[in-house]
Amino acid sequence: MKIERVEIREIHLPLVHFFETSFGRTTTRRIVLVRVEADGTTGWGEVSAGEEPFYSHEDPETAWHILKDYLIPWSLKKEWPSASDIAPRFRPIRGHNMAKAALENALWDIEAQQKRVPLARLVGGTLAEIPCGVSIGIQNSVEELVEKIQRELDAGYQRIKIKIKPGWDVEVLDRVRNRFPRIALMADANSAYTLADIARLKELDRFYLMMIEQPLGWEDLVDHSKLQRELSTPICLDECIHNADDARKAIEIGAGKIINIKLGRVGGFSSARAVHDLCKAKNIPVWCGGMLESGIGRAHNIAMSALPGFTLPGDVSASRRYWTQDIIDPEVTVSAQGTIQIPQTPGLGFAPSLERIEAATVRKESFE
Ligand code: OSB
Ligand code: MG
Numbered sequence: 001m002k003i004e005r006v007e008i009r010e011i012h013l014p015l016v017h018f019f020e021t022s023f024g025r026t027t028t029r030r031i032v033l034v035r036v037e038a039d040g041t042t043g044w045g046e047v048s049a050g051e052e053p054f055y056s057h058e059d060p061e062t063a064w065h066i067l068k069d070y071l072i073p074w075s076l077k078k079e080w081p082s083a084s085d086i087a088p089r090f091r092p093i094r095g096h097n098m099a100k101a102a103l104e105n106a107l108w109d110i111e112a113q114q115k116r117v118p119l120a121r122l123v124g125g126t127l128a129e130i131p132c133g134v135s136i137g138i139q140n141s142v143e144e145l146v147e148k149i150q151r152e153l154d155a156g157y158q159r160i161k162i163k164i165k166p167g168w169d170v171e172v173l174d175r176v177r178n179r180f181p182r183i184a185l186m187a188d189a190n191s192a193y194t195l196a197d198i199a200r201l202k203e204l205d206r207f208y209l210m211m212i213e214q215p216l217g218w219e220d221l222v223d224h225s226k227l228q229r230e231l232s233t234p235i236c237l238d239e240c241i242h243n244a245d246d247a248r249k250a251i252e253i254g255a256g257k258i259i260n261i262k263l264g265r266v267g268g269f270s271s272a273r274a275v276h277d278l279c280k281a282k283n284i285p286v287w288c289g290g291m292l293e294s295g296i297g298r299a300h301n302i303a304m305s306a307l308p309g310f311t312l313p314g315d316v317s318a319s320r321r322y323w324t325q326d327i328i329d330p331e332v333t334v335s336a337q338g339t340i341q342i343p344q345t346p347g348l349g350f351a352p353s354l355e356r357i358e359a360a361t362v363r364k365e366s367f368e
Contacts, residue, residue, distance in 0.1 A: 001038040001110055002079045006072045006103070009033050009364035010060060011294070011357060015322055019292055020138040022165035022192035023054040030060045031294050033357065034067065036106040038080075043109030044352050045102035046297035048264030055190070055291075056098070056218070056239065056265065063099040071103050072367050083107035087270040097242060097267035104268035105300050113347040118303070120342045120349075123269050125306025129339040133159035133313035134321065135188065135290060138168055142175050149180060156338040158313040159184035159210065165192040170203050177207045184313070188213035191239055195223050204233060210312075211236040211258050221246070224255035234258050238289055242266060244274035251282050258312070260289040263300055272304055280309035288314035295319055295328030299350040302332065306342045316340065327356045 014028045032047035047067075049058040070093055080086055086107055090100045112119040120127075134152045139145040149160050162176065164187045173187065186209050193201060193215045201215055211234045216223045218239040228235045234257035241247050241259055243266055250256055259279055266272050279286045288305040291297070301316045318334040319326035326332065328350040334340055343349020 001041075001107065001114065003036055003038045003075050003077065005037040005366060005368045006076060007035040007364060007366040008064060008067050008072070009035070009357070009361050010064070011327070011360035012362055013294060013323060013327075013360055015292065016320070016324060018137070021163050021188075022138075022190045024052065026051060026292065029292055029294070032060050032063050032067070032102065033294075033296060034102040034106050036103070036110060038107070038110050039114065041110045041113050043106035043113070044296045044348070045104070045106035045109070046293055046300070047098050047102040048262065048291035048293055048297055049098045050291070058096060058098045062096065063102070066093065066096045066099040067103065068365065068367075071099060075103065076367055080107065083111045084270050087268060090267075095242075097271075098264035101264045101266075101268035104270065105263060108269050109348050116346040118343055118345060118349060119300070119347055120303040120306035123303055123307065124273060125303060125342060126308045127306045127310070127342060129341050130302065130305040130310065130316065131158045131313040132317050132334050132338050132340055133157055133161060133184075133315060134317050135161045135315045136163070138163045138165065142172055145172065146176065146179055149176065153180070153183065156334065156336045157317065158338040159186065161186045161188055161213070161315065163187070164189050166197065166200070170200065173204065173207045184210055186210045186213065186236070188238070189215045191216060191218045195226060198227065198230060201227065202230060205231060209233050213260060214238040214240065221250050221253060221255040224250070225253040228254055228256060236260055238262070239265070241275065243271050244278050247275045247278050251279075251284055257284065259284055259286045261286050261304070262289040262291060263304055264291060264297070265289075269304065273307070276307050276309045285309070285311050287312040288316050290315035290317070292322060294323070295326040295332065295350055296352055298332050299328060299348045302340055302342065303348075313338070325356065327353050327360065329353055
């Protein structure tokens with residue numbers, strides 16, 4: 001495919017409810033979207049970076065800069081045999097995986113349309129539907145958290161993830177577990193602890209969680225392997241894993257037993273597939289994480305979740321949990337059994353609504 005034109009734009013989308021993690025609270029998402037035209041076909045990608053560089057070093061500004069000054073000039077007017085050929089070209093740029101993923105994933109969208117196959121099938125997906133969980137942020141009170149959990153269980157979601165941090169952990173989980181003794185439950189700390197907190201982290205073992213996600217440093221595999229030896233609860237790695245090589249090292253030193261794969265964090269479908277294939281070969285379960293994506297990033301997450309190694313419910317849930325109106329048609333819906341059907345139509349399977357995207361746009365720039 002020959003890339004004729006690339007447009008980047010920033011949209012602002014207010015969340016239905018604030019989302020709070022150990023590193024802060026988000027009320028409105030600032031999302032950079034990438035639109036690529038190649039051989040008369042249009043593909044879309046989404047930068048999943050947070051508003052501030054608190055989850056990783058990336059934010060919407062850094063992504064805009066890397067796309068505008070490197071990734072777009074390096075890919076425009078060139079002939080790419082397939083979407084999988086662009087990741088090696090981007091390799092000289094260190095990091096900036098979320099910016100890379102947005103452009104690469106738009107090419108996968110184009111390739112799926114050109115080959116007239118569903119995106120899920122093009123990337124190697126085999127599942128017809130995927131199991132869904134929800135990620136519930138830190139609330140103003142435990143009562144509100146319990147109420148929210150009940151609402152999501154009533155909607156059919158198969159597992160509940162809550163966010164924890166020092167001061168919102170043991171007591172909260174104690175009350176949640178007492179109220180919901182049998183649900184599939186996990187906790188995500190987003191790097192809020194250190195090995196000095198080991199006694200407190202060991203207390204979490206009594207809640208028989210499915211896993212505890214990223215308790216320690218955002219780049220620290222070594223301390224996670226020390227912690228895993230002290231815990232019966234499996235550790236799931238999120239922030240630490242940027243590529244298949246990180247996953248290999250993590251598995252080798254026992255830094256965790258489960259991996260959360262995020263398309264943005266690992267740099268797009270090519271890298272995500274490599275992480276998936278490695279984990280599958282090593283019998284490490286994986287699941288698809290989320291970054292409060294708009295419908296475009298969500299549609300990519302759904303396609304990736306169809307890969308056979310995605311055996312655990314992910315953080316991919318219905319559009320209505322995030323937005324009063326999503327920017328795709330149809331919106332993402334979840335069945336009463338807590339599943340999402342993989343689209344069987346060619347390409348993304350969800351049409352970006354230009355009208356809604358335009359209405360949410362605060363700046364855009366195009367390159368030919
Ligand atoms: O750590 O998984 C995370 C949201 C923003 C940044 C990091 C994370 C999250 C979530 C939300 O947990 C997942 C979602 O519902 O999209
Ligand atoms: Mg996480």
